Amino acid sequence: MSDTLEAGYRRVLMLLPKQYWADHAEEMLGVLMDGAKPGQRRPKAREVLSVAMLAMRLRFAVGDPNRPGRMAGDIMRRAVLAYLIFGFGLLVQVDAYGGRSRYALIPVVVEASIIASLAFGWSLIGRVLCVVYAGGLIQHEHPWSYWYHVSLGDQVEILLHFLALAAAVLVFHRRAPRLPGTNWWLLSWAGITVAFWLRGKSIRYMYALDISNTPALAALICATAAIFALRHARTSPVWPAALALAGLPIRLRSRRGWIGIFGSVLLRNVLSTTPICPLSGAGGATSVAALSATWGATVTTQFSAS
């Protein structure tokens, strides 16, 4: 067996969570190398997929909510629900503005049902609705028909929407614990929805649908998210991490062009190039996490408006 093959399998095994890797990687490597055919130089795709699936199950604690991967699952569930709630706010904003003449009600009802299902712990219903909604988006929004005519940033934004739905299906699995604080989720959802609805009623042109053009609302949500994250950061990293994750799909393009996710965060926060700069002085990872969580809401604007 070649060293190349062994190195390849070692890289694949790096997908496993740290503790699991420490406990099992060597024996798994032995199994993989024993199963390799003479002269094989690259890892088999089926084995790679198998290890990747195991890694995903371990990291999201699928099938066993008491495993160490529980925290990753907790973070992902909060991140996904927060993302969906912000996305719902943007959808309501577009509808309040009058940006959608067709199918205006259906996405609102379906997204609201998804959020309610996930918040109340009805994971099966929520997951089914996510699949149905993704299918509906493909059917009615048909983004693929103009795929090559939109910018890379817009393509990423569209894919992120599907990614969020896929993530919801994955992390709100059958044995996933119900998210605590249902009332707080519902209250936040209602507040964000009302805020975005009012904003949708007040704007006069489509371009203004981008939340970064309204410093007041963005700053309000940023401040709320920052305070919330800072409060919880003392006891657990789950909430700050979840808000950071929800905010990663931030508005990717800035005035400086395509600079990538983290570059955009740094430029927009540290260098204060946007109207949200009043919060940029908060400093620290938590404030960046909270800020980026807010910007995560902007990614679906154009998609929702289309």
Added chain:
Amino acid sequence: MFLILTALIDKPRHGYGIVQEVRQITGGRVDLRVGTLYGALDRLAAEGLVEQDRDEIESGRLRRYYRLTNAGAQALAAEANRMAADAAIAMTRLRDTTTSNGPVGPDLMGGTA
């Protein structure tokens, strides 16, 4: 799960040994992937049905052997009985159906026709 437990009945085996034994038991029909194997071994160990037996180094590689526990043997026996009962019901109904509708093929009659 059933096949892995079956593979461990006679003696402790390491991961690749289990893969080979399962392949042999099933006549090559089941080819366990490493992720599937270790996912199953984790669950079986968590339920106390298998446990680690010993570690050995062979040709510079770690071999971790797993063995069936008493609880695992009992669970396997219970599952085997359940499957045998299900199979018996299926065969009985097939015979009844065959009797009323005519022969449906030698295999369904136990391959003795």
